Amino acid sequence: MMKNLCAGMVHLALNRSKWVAWFMTLTTLLVIAVAAVPSIWPEKFQQFHHITVDTDPENMLSQDEPVRVFHHEAKERFDLNDMVVVGIVNNRHPMGVFNAASLSRVYELTEFAKRLQWDGEGVISIDLIAPSTVDNIEQGGLGSVNFSWLMPTAPADDIAAQQVLERAKRIPFLEGTLVSEDGQALALYLPITKKELSYRIRSELLEFTKNWAEHGDEVHITGLPVAEDTFGVEMFIQMAISAPLAMLVIFLLLWWFFKKLILVVSPMIIAMVSSLVTMGLLIATGNTIHIMSSMIPIFIMPIAVLDAVHILSEFFDRYPIHKDRRKAIEEVMTTLFSPMLFTTLTTMAGFGSLMLTPIPPVQVFGLFIAIGVFLAWLWTMLFIPAYIMLIDEKRLEGYGHHVGEEDHSMLGRTLTAAGRLTTHRPRIILLFTLAAVVVAGYGISKIVVNDNPTRWFEAQHPIRVADRVLNDHFGGTYMAYLELSAPDQAGTVDKQTLLQQLGERQAAGEASGNTAAPYQQFAAAIEQADASTADSFMDVLAERAEQGLASASDDDYYSWDDIQLFLEEQQQRKELFKQPEALRWMEDLQAHLLDNPKVGKVNSLTDVVKTVYRELQLGEQSQFRIPDSANAVAQTLITYQNSHRPHDLWHFVTPDYRRTVLWLQLSSGDNKDMEAVVQSLNDFLTNNPPPVAIDSQWFGLTYINVVWQGKMVSGMLEAFLGSFLVVLVMMIVLFRSLILGVLAMIPLAVTVGLIYGIIGLIGKDYDMPVAVLSALSLGLAVDYAIHFLARSRSLVEEAGSWQAAVPLVFGEPARAISRNAIILGAGFLPLLAAPLVPYQTVGLFIASIILCAGAATLLILPAILTLMKKLIFKVEE
Template sequence: MGMLIGTGHTLHIMSSMIPIFIMPIAVVDSVHILSEFFDAYQQRKNRKETLIYVMGDLFKPMFFTSLTSAAGFASLAFTPIPPVQAFGIFVALGILLAWFLTIIFIPAYIMMMKEESLENFGTDTADASHKNSFLNRHLRWIGKTSSGKPWLVIGVNIGIMIVGVVGIFMIKVNDNPVKWFKKSHEIRVADRVLNSHFGGTYEAYLILAGNVQEMTVAQAAEQLKEKLRFILQGSPAILSSAMEDVDQEIADSKSVQGLKDALAQLWNIELDNAPEDDDTVYDSWGKALDSLGGIGAQKEVFKRPDVLRYISDFQKHLAQKGDVGKSNTVADVVKKVHMELFEGDPQRFAIPDTVNAVAQTLISYQNSHKPDDLWHLVTPDYTKANLWLQLRSGDNLDMERVIEDVEQYFAANPPPVELSHDWAGLTYINVVWQEKMVTGMMESFLSSFAVVFLMMTFLFRSPTWGMLAMVPLTFTIGFIYGFIGLIGKDYDMPVAVLSSLALGLAVDFAIHFLQRTRMTMAKTGDWGEAIRDMFDDPARAILRNIIVIAIGFTPLLLAPLVPYQTVGVFLATIMLYSGMATLWILPALLTVMKDWVFKKELKAFAEKAEG
């Protein structure tokens, strides 16, 4: 932890769990040494001889278990999330440092103890009370059952694995930082109350951008003619005059703005010359002038009435879906100001029909508020708009559902102009983080699985033994994550990280068991005798590890944060199942495969017997 802070890393939810993950793996090696020393000391009555015997048996498996565990966590350095990268690297360094300190400190400490103080230390393996202890009786029963009924054991575990695979497909990937607190915590209580009474406390922002190209003079003129035909269809004489003016000014205008200015000048003259007693002429030329506003605001997408109505309809759609409690957009501002300009008439709570009227509402809003307030919802050039969404839940699943609703709506209801959209906001960032976490963890786990398999193959000098070493890990992962899916537990950050811990612990037990099995088989040459020996000291050391670490982490259940509680529960479960998978499945597989996998050991035993 000192190195973590010294290198400039900050303390956060991931880095705070580094000691929790280092401790079980660091304790594993210590328990193996002390357990073996405890069982062997009374036979030799000499510290040095006992330590040489213990370290001779355990050094190689402890070294490789530490390397494989470190490799599993170091693979997290390839995830795209910096806090997870730091977590993986420093846990890996901690594991290697713990291994070094264990093999140096524990033997040194034992040698510093007086011989007299160890007089009653350990157990006499020949003692009947020792052989008939509760622990040893059950270990012998496991050994007899797994080797005596191997196909039954294999079949049961395959059945459990199938159920686990079904559960894995039921896993829900979801996270919500607020749910890291207990339900009774004041933050959770406040969250429930606020979101039940208000629109929502979880914010996301949908950014819309208009992709309108600059219009040519000819295109602007054609668009204007279409508008004139529609709005002046009841005044054919004025329509004909206005069309002639447009055709005349096209040749003289070099820009859309120039065309607009020229036509505005002509039509203002017509408006001024309209007979006082003929309202129809006056209104018709007024409509013609209003139509020019649409041309001048062509690039100002979010002043267009049709675009604002589209946004308003989109807001209603989101509200009906239920995930979004409230939304705020520039369309809301326009509708509210428009209503207030007509003395609060509810019938006027709508988008005006012309660009000029929209512009007038926005000017009125800026005059009555801080002018810059409007730019929270739209950019000054009106080419981008911000839709401020408030969600009642911070679950990533809910945000993902909103994103899917938006995509489906845009696909089924094309906007009046081409619009691109993008997301922002903390609630959306959590979704991106989750996606990177899941894919990153999966990639790192698969890569570390492959690396550990290669290391096992190198250790045992055999791909077959390498595959056997991966069996408890595979069954542990299948059971743990299948159980998570079956009980409906969300696949969140702590659950994702636990896969690396499962890799380290499950392979640790498998290496110790397989390495000692090969040594015992080479020594005895008989599988029955090897099983009896294996379910004495080695199995007892594994079981002690399970008990010590599982019980040692139960205080995590009292932690104030749910991720720590989750780690505590699943640490104990991983320890239990990976240890039992080693003691049940591996002996059963070795019994079935003994004539194939022990050829080298049996050959060594035969040569030794002949010599």
């Protein structure tokens, strides 16, 4: 079957050369047209056709992922939005940024920021946190609080500017959030309707403040939404630079290896066609351009030329023998068809394994790379022979390397020396391999899983600089949220507890002179009431108490009045986060979380209650505490709602007071730091159980990063192991030998293990790019072993023994493998010039894996074959 497929494709390519070239050209133009011109689509499909960029880590999780669903529910419940953080630092003025001139500019910036809206989307001005938009809270006499704008207008002089700082420092929510403790800086927090507007908002703000540095005011803008959106913009720039650079490097290497410019053009056409069609299909099917999918052209181009390099390399040796391009290319295609088909299938399997991960953008990346690899193979099988047939044979004069002629090039001499070393000293090679495996195992044990979207930029990028500066001055620019909630008890009523509490109330009432009968009548009402629904149960009891009070005699009046008060207290107990014991427990939790050095600030409902209560008590600092009763707590909250921003209360608690949220400001967005905070909460809950049942759950972008990174690690491991087994089975089927199938996997396993060991040893974080490297490299690295073993077995059959075949194996086959490794590895090196760290990581480590896999194939496999030749080769030695 394989021979028939090979013969059919070769026959088509050689006899219909022009038809093949035109068909490839037309299909490529058609896909590009469909992707680029949505108007040619049927109207009902046009809604799916648009190019969108998505660098939001939240979308690394599926839409129905529980943590993502809860994140959006909680944000809506507390009316929370993602924020752009704008920091203003002044190190030149002795009063820092709190001088009249600087605060006047800040006031103007705030007014400008309020207007940053486009079609109703942009900055949410009502929730903007700035000196001129937040309240100053001061006592107005015993039991009274005055609310006024912290900075109603630009300060007239430096004394007024300092007063802004002093007033802000008395308000816990503002100190460390709005104003820095050292008085050198302040920060504005701009809530936005959509994260996709972050880059535009940042650009507008930087343009507005471009001259501020002349006055000593440094403006820094950061925040996860800004980092993610900016990455999306710079990602396109990176694509426009890296892809052409990769093509240039590949072109120059091909020209250097094969000398004939006219032949070198054909692999470049394959690379370009494969990349364009793959990206066209990606866009036409409505998929977004993500950080992963943006790298598809960079992967496709080097991979697309691999089979062409094998064909040209073999043709380079065979053409001088036949002096007939048809006969030479037929021989080349017959020899290489099976290995090239299986290397294509293994590469597709390696990338296709990414579809097993629970990360949607990675699934899309793996699928379309696999499609691109198949297209590259198909057009290589058809177009390269067709292209050669379209060349005037006179232009091939002097082309090629004669078989048997010694290769005196640097590559040829190196390969000859490598062949002698590995076959004459096989045990030494394997000893070094074993040492590498031990080192790899130790290094892998040191790997730390961690990621942070802000670190996707280089250290000197303005966003990274802003991140460092503002996290030095403030509590932190990374937001994480912790929701605390009372368990849902709808439909459950503990009558016995209620009766017990009523009995205690009766005893106290009788001691004060109340009559017993009303209590007994009310106890009977409790027994008879339907307790299937808590709310209706309490409504029935409230109605009974009102009736009792309305018809009470003078003797029973005070008892029924006490019963009504008892019911009100019971109802109020449902409002969990008005209870002093719950708020004090939250206060302890805040203090515990602040013990983590990465947690710079925790704001919650307790800060509102304590601040207002202090001012109600004449501003005495000793009264900065949780009141002793639920009624007193309720009074502070009612008072707070007389401020200019009463809606702020609902950012911390729900109107039924059964859910509340703690705002955490972290000075680091690293996953490992967020994980440490989560563990800190777990430790606190273990050692300090709440006074009543309270559930807790995290949300926010910083926490979501932890979740998807964890899924990435487990998903990549499962994908790698799954595809490793698939490729192993394919190798056994290809070689019809269990031993050769296992041998084909050894260079790959050693290479991947060693690279990951080095990652652990040098302290490189296991982040998103590193996570996908193993699965990406699997399909690529095993190709060399397939070609080496397939050609070695056929050459041993021709030469009669392994020893006689070694010089031949380290001739054309080794040259083709070396050229492939060099071209493919070098094709990724332009990514090192990228200003975006994920691209640099992929470029460096993929190139390292490819080059190491090539070297491992040419050193380890010959050593094993030398020691096991009698078992592997069924020829007389």
